[in-house]
Amino acid sequence: xxxxxxxLRLPLAHFTLEIDAVLEARMTAVFGASxxxxxxxxxxxxxxxxxxxxxxRVDGQVVADASQHLFLPPEQRAIGYVPQDGALFxxxxxxxxxxxxxxxxxxxxxxxxxxxxxxxLEIAPLAERAPATLxxxxxxxxALGRALLAAPRLLLLDEPLxxxxxxxxxxxxxxxxxxxxxxxxxxxxxxxSPDEVIALCADVLVLEQGGLxxxxxxxxxxxxxxxxxxxLRPPPTS
Amino acid sequence: MTAEAWQVTWFTxxxxxxxxxxxxxxxxxxxxxxxxxxxxxxxxxxTLVALPLVMPPVATGLLLxxxxxxxGPFGAWFAAHPGWEFVFTWRGVVLATAVMSFPLLARAARxxxxxxNPRLExxxxxxxxxxxxxxxxxxLPLAARGIIAGAVLAFARxxxxxxxxxxxxxxxxxxxxxxxxxxxxxxxxxxDGEALQLLAVAVGIAFAAVWFxxxxxxxxxx
Numbered sequence: 001x002x003x004x005x006x007x008l009r010l011p012l013a014h015f016t017l018e019i020d021a022v023l024e025a026r027m028t029a030v031f032g033a034s035x036x037x038x039x040x041x042x043x044x045x046x047x048x049x050x051x052x053x054x055x056x057r058v059d060g061q062v063v064a065d066a067s068q069h070l071f072l073p074p075e076q077r078a079i080g081y082v083p084q085d086g087a088l089f090x091x092x093x094x095x096x097x098x099x100x101x102x103x104x105x106x107x108x109x110x111x112x113x114x115x116x117x118x119x120x121l122e123i124a125p126l127a128e129r130a131p132a133t134l135x136x137x138x139x140x141x142x143a144l145g146r147a148l149l150a151a152p153r154l155l156l157l158d159e160p161l162x163x164x165x166x167x168x169x170x171x172x173x174x175x176x177x178x179x180x181x182x183x184x185x186x187x188x189x190x191x192x193s194p195d196e197v198i199a200l201c202a203d204v205l206v207l208e209q210g211g212l213x214x215x216x217x218x219x220x221x222x223x224x225x226x227x228x229x230x231x232l233r234p235p236p237t238s
Numbered sequence: 239m240t241a242e243a244w245q246v247t248w249f250t251x252x253x254x255x256x257x258x259x260x261x262x263x264x265x266x267x268x269x270x271x272x273x274x275x276x277x278x279x280x281x282x283x284x285t286l287v288a289l290p291l292v293m294p295p296v297a298t299g300l301l302l303x304x305x306x307x308x309x310g311p312f313g314a315w316f317a318a319h320p321g322w323e324f325v326f327t328w329r330g331v332v333l334a335t336a337v338m339s340f341p342l343l344a345r346a347a348r349x350x351x352x353x354x355n356p357r358l359e360x361x362x363x364x365x366x367x368x369x370x371x372x373x374x375x376x377x378l379p380l381a382a383r384g385i386i387a388g389a390v391l392a393f394a395r396x397x398x399x400x401x402x403x404x405x406x407x408x409x410x411x412x413x414x415x416x417x418x419x420x421x422x423x424x425x426x427x428x429x430d431g432e433a434l435q436l437l438a439v440a441v442g443i444a445f446a447a448v449w450f451x452x453x454x455x456x457x458x459x460x
Contacts (some may be wrong), residue, residue: 048360074363081364087357093380100375101365150365 001026001059001154001186003045009066012040017210019226023188025203027180027216030190031232038190039206040068042156046081047074056142077106078106079153084159086143088131093176094142095127098224101150108151119143120178137168148183150233155187161196175197194222195213206232242411247439250417253328254396256339257336258389261343265392266385269347270416274298274356290402291325291341299405303335306406330407335399339392346388352379383455390451394444 003023004233010017015122019039019214030038043049045056047063050071056064058079063072074081098114118124121141130140147155151238160176161169177200180187189201198218206214214221214235224229240245250408271277272284290298306313306324324330354377362372378385400418407414409423417440425434 007336046360046364048363062351073368075366077364079364080368082356082362083361085357087355089362089376100362103366106366146365152364196354198449210296 002057003154003188004055004057005041005045006055006057008044008050008056009042010026010040010044010049011052012037012210013105015210017041017044019212021212021215023203023205025186025193026184026201026203027187027200027201029204030188030207031192031194031197031204032079032213032220033192036207037210038192039205040210042081042188042190045154046079046156047072048081071087078151078153080147080150080155082140082143082147082155082157082160086139086160086161087151088134088142089147089187090141092121092131093127093132094129094131094141095112097131097142097188098123098149099125099203100146103151104149109185110231112148112151115147115150120182121166121175137172140164140172142173144179148179148185152185155185157187158190159191161193162191171194176181176200189234194232198230239342239439240432242271243432243435245412245440246409246415246417246420246436247443249328249415250397251443253331253335253416254393257332257339257396258393259342261331261340261392262389265340265343265384266378268344268347270373272344272348273351279451280431287341287344289341290338295338295401296405298337299334299402302330302402302406306333316394325406326406326410326414326447329405329413331416333401334402334406335396338399338402339395342395343385343388343392346391347381347385350384351377353384354380386454389446393447397440397447397451399445428459 001024005019005021008017008019013075014035015037017040019041030041032038038050040173044051044064051064051066051068053066055062055066057128058077062070063077064070081212091148094102098118102114118127121144123138123141123145125133126138126142131142134142144160161172173196179185190195201218204216204221205212223233225231256421270288273279277401303325304310306316308314308317308323315322316324321330323331358376358380361370362376367375398418399416400422404419405418409419410413415423421433421436421440424430426435
């Protein structure tokens with residue numbers, strides 16, 4: 001799996017998002033302060049925003065090319081997207097939410113079944129409940145399950161743990177690890193928490209003011225600290 | 239109640255229902271376009287749609303009469319093609335009440351659509367649903383409460399429409415006479431007893447419509 005972003009440009013309110021990068025890791029982190037352009041980048045990859053310039057290729061397929069006015073709508077991209085608040089459909093049961101993107105004809109990896117996904121995420125007992133009755137952590141797990149069951153080729157996670165308190169984050173992290181290892185699905189993970197980056201991702205892109213400031217392995221970019229337990233290392237002086 | 243009173247009652251309910259139903263598709267489409275899209279002339283259309291709310295109904299009626307009369311630009315076309323006449327016919331009553339109640343429905347639909355979080359629609363797209371499925375399965379159900387409330391309001395407006403109706407369709411017993419027109423007419427003839435009977439009917443229908451709306455909203459809330 002690869003996501004190629006070449007010459008990507010999108011003017012935002014306070015700066016212009018400009019990225020050139022090829023993402024190939026199983027789990028890539030996009031790290032940066034809030035308002036650094038992380039969410040806009042995910043929205044471009046998902047097809048929810050059109051770039052002003054540049055191309056986006058997923059597995060070699062061009063999904064957006066501004067110069068050719070080519071833009072594949074999100075429903076034809078097979079790219080899952082889990083926004084920060086989960087965005088469960090409030091009028092549907094948990095089961096109907098989970099099955100919203102289910103297409104029996106779609107090719108899917110073995111094990112990506114309703115039973116297995118709900119078991120891995122421990123949400124099977126919630127199936128008949130309404131989203132409004134779920135806790136924040138349960139909502140996030142259902143949102144994750146819903147994205148998985150649509151059998152995407154790539155999963156985009158937009159700060160899935162932001163807004164949750166620390167104990168809850170620590171309980172949810174293992175689920176993300178399980179999803180990563182169980183379903184062999186490539187993921188791009190947007191966060192401003194170094195702890196999550198260290199725990200989950202092999203490749204880290206650091207965004208600042210819409211540009212790619214640094215990139216590398218988490219161990220090279222982050223050093224242990226008290227709270228949060230990791231922080232961004234100072235740039236190497238060479 | 240006399241046979242005439244029954245006829246007027248059912249005619250009025252039929253006209254109000256038909257005008258609300260006819261308005262629904264266009265009001266939903268326009269409400270959605272106003273809520274979700276930016277386009278040239280949007281504020282002009284917004285203003286035009288609100289006009290029947292603020293103009294004197296009689297003035298709206300006069301405008302419709304000029305447009306839909308046999309020599310009017312639309313009237314001539316309709317008379318030639320489907321062979322429809324609006325002036326002094328039940329079609330005129332439906333059209334006048336539809337035009338007068340359209341703004342209420344379109345505005346309610348717009349507010350209802352604006353209340354639907356666009357993020358939900360975006361997520362539905364990434365789950366493989368095309369725009370039509372997203373509209374039918376996410377946008378419309380989530381906006382349903384506001385739309386139903388708007389439809390009840392539009393129905394009530396259509397029930398009581400007077401000024402535009404009398405301009406376009408006149409008062410022809412058995413053909414264009416609605417509750418509102420009949421009450422006015424009966425009072426003019428000093429037949430207050432019959433007018434009061436129709437008044438009671440009007441109260442009853444209005445009560446039932448509002449009650450249905452409230453009941454529906456309560457049912458959806460659970």
